[in-house]
Amino acid sequence: MSTGHRHGSDVPDVAALHTEAASRLADVGQRFTDNRRQLVDALAHADHPLSIPELLQATGDVAQSSAYRNLSVLERAGVVAKVVTNDEWARYELTEDLTGHHHHLVCGSCGAVRDVVVPGDVEEHLDRALSVLAKREGFVLQHHRLDLVGVCKKCS
Amino acid sequence: MSTGHRHGSDVPDVAALHTEAASRLADVGQRFTDNRRQLVDALAHADHPLSIPELLQATGDVAQSSAYRNLSVLERAGVVAKVVTNDEWARYELTEDLTGHHHHLVCGSCGAVRDVVVPGDVEEHLDRALSVLAKREGFVLQHHRLDLVGVCKKCS
DNA sequence: ATGAGTGCAAAGGCTTTGCATTAGG
DNA sequence: CCTAATGCAAAGCCTTTGCACTCAT
Numbered sequence: 001m002s003t004g005h006r007h008g009s010d011v012p013d014v015a016a017l018h019t020e021a022a023s024r025l026a027d028v029g030q031r032f033t034d035n036r037r038q039l040v041d042a043l044a045h046a047d048h049p050l051s052i053p054e055l056l057q058a059t060g061d062v063a064q065s066s067a068y069r070n071l072s073v074l075e076r077a078g079v080v081a082k083v084v085t086n087d088e089w090a091r092y093e094l095t096e097d098l099t100g101h102h103h104h105l106v107c108g109s110c111g112a113v114r115d116v117v118v119p120g121d122v123e124e125h126l127d128r129a130l131s132v133l134a135k136r137e138g139f140v141l142q143h144h145r146l147d148l149v150g151v152c153k154k155c156s
Numbered sequence: 157m158s159t160g161h162r163h164g165s166d167v168p169d170v171a172a173l174h175t176e177a178a179s180r181l182a183d184v185g186q187r188f189t190d191n192r193r194q195l196v197d198a199l200a201h202a203d204h205p206l207s208i209p210e211l212l213q214a215t216g217d218v219a220q221s222s223a224y225r226n227l228s229v230l231e232r233a234g235v236v237a238k239v240v241t242n243d244e245w246a247r248y249e250l251t252e253d254l255t256g257h258h259h260h261l262v263c264g265s266c267g268a269v270r271d272v273v274v275p276g277d278v279e280e281h282l283d284r285a286l287s288v289l290a291k292r293e294g295f296v297l298q299h300h301r302l303d304l305v306g307v308c309k310k311c312s
Numbered sequence: 313a314t315g316a317g318t319g320c321a322a323a324g325g326c327t328t329t330g331c332a333t334t335a336g337g
Numbered sequence: 338c339c340t341a342a343t344g345c346a347a348a349g350c351c352t353t354t355g356c357a358c359t360c361a362t
Contacts, residue, residue: 031361033317052351063319068352070317084240089351105295116293122285129278130304137272138309139261145303148286153294187336189342208326219344224327226342245326 017044020098024077035062036070040079040094048114049083049091049104087111096143103145107152116148173200176254180233191218192226196235196250204270205239205247205260243267252299259301263308272304 021040022032042058043050050058055067062070071092074080079098083091085106091113096102101123105114126144134141177196178188198214199206206214211223218226227248230236235254239247241262247269252258257279261270282300290297 031316033361035318065320065353066318069354072353082242084242086238086240105290105293107295108298114293116289118289119285122282125281126278129275133272133274134261134304134306137261137270139263139304140307140312141304142264142306145301145305147301148290148295148297149301150290150298151296156296187341189336191343221328221345222343225329228328 014041014044017094017098021074021077021079024079025073028073028077030073030077033070035059035066036074038062039067039070039074039092043080043092043094044099046093048112049085049093051087051089051091053089055092083113085111085113104147105152106147106149107155108149109151109155112152112154114152118146170197170200173250173254177230177233177235180235181229184229184233186229186233189226191215191222192230194218195223195226195230199236199248199250200255202249204268205241205249207243207245207247209245211248239269241267241269260303261308262303262305263311264305265307265311268308268310270308274302 017040018032018037021036025032025036038059039055039062042055046054046058052064052067052071055071056062056064059067071080071082075082075092078095080092081095083093083104085091093099093115100117102115102117105116107113126146130141130144173196174188174193177192181188181192194215195211195218198211202210202214208220208223208227211227212218212220215223227236227238231238231248234251236248237251239249239260241247249255249271256273258271258273261272263269282302286297286300
């Protein structure tokens with residue numbers, strides 16, 4: 001799936017997302033509980049990876065330890081991915097096969113991270129070049145991460 | 157400067173590196189002490205970003221707190237850059253204007269990170285595309301970070 | 313009933329900081 | 338001499354874990 005989500009102007013298909021999340025959790029022997037649904041929904045409605053404080057605020061009544069534990073479970077289930085940035089907290093986002101491939105605008109000034117989609121032809125060109133490179137290095141390439149580092153609109 | 161270093165087969169120009177490091181430290185009112193020289197040398201001879209444990213081992217007799225403090229100073233001076241990965245420790249490398257622009261092969265299995273250089277034409281193509289994108293987003297682009305995530309030769 | 317999930321509090325582990333000592337200009 | 342730098346130990350802070358309670362099946 002790659003139904004509409006925050007990158008476009010369309011509304012996220014919440015039902016489909018829930019079904020898929022539940023399915024992936026079931027695959028690893030886990031339930032789609034209310035806490036987990038709240039975390040997934042918060043991530044689905046954000047246009048950038050969320051930190052734990054942001055997630056706690058967005059969900060309202062999820063205990064911090066539960067948030068960490070459930071994010072870990074969701075990560076193992078392939079529903080969310082941890083995004084490491086230079087700021088103090090880890091950030092989380094839905095996996096790319098749920099939201100679509102994208103990259104990040106990282107503001108070196110305030111630390112803000114925003115999702116951005118790179119034109120398809122650029123991605124293809126890049127992927128071809130990286131495949132060749134990986135093969136040459138004896139490296140099994142799974143995917144690439146690309147961050148644009150600079151100063152966001154608000155800080156400049 | 158961008159004298160020879162670990163990416164090529166050439167030997168790092170230690171003297172020039174020291175001069176440049178000392179100069180940049182002086183610019184921010186800091187000295188090029190023996191501990192800092194040891195850290196810089198260790199980074200110059202590695203072919204991948206080093207974690208604190210690796211740096212402590214490579215330097216031998218630098219106290220952990222001094223390593224952290226000096227890396228912070230070197231970072232402010234623009235001599236080293238912190239590289240954030242998904243593993244437990246932060247990693248450090250010399251800044252790209254000292255070593256040349258490069259990217260990282262990140263092994264999702266063992267966490268190893270190795271430097272890799274992408275062909276110039278690919279970089280140019282990418283930079284042009286990203287400039288257009290950044291302008292459209294009202295973002296002042298300074299540089300990009302590109303990681304190849306997969307499985308390294310040793311783990312596959 | 314029975315195991316998964318939850319929440320509070322305590323523990324862990326990387327990183328930072330306080331402070332007395334040492335070294336460089 | 339005098340300030341910067343160093344090293345040890347203690348403190349911080351994000352994250353993980355222990356444990357008893359609750360909920361769903």
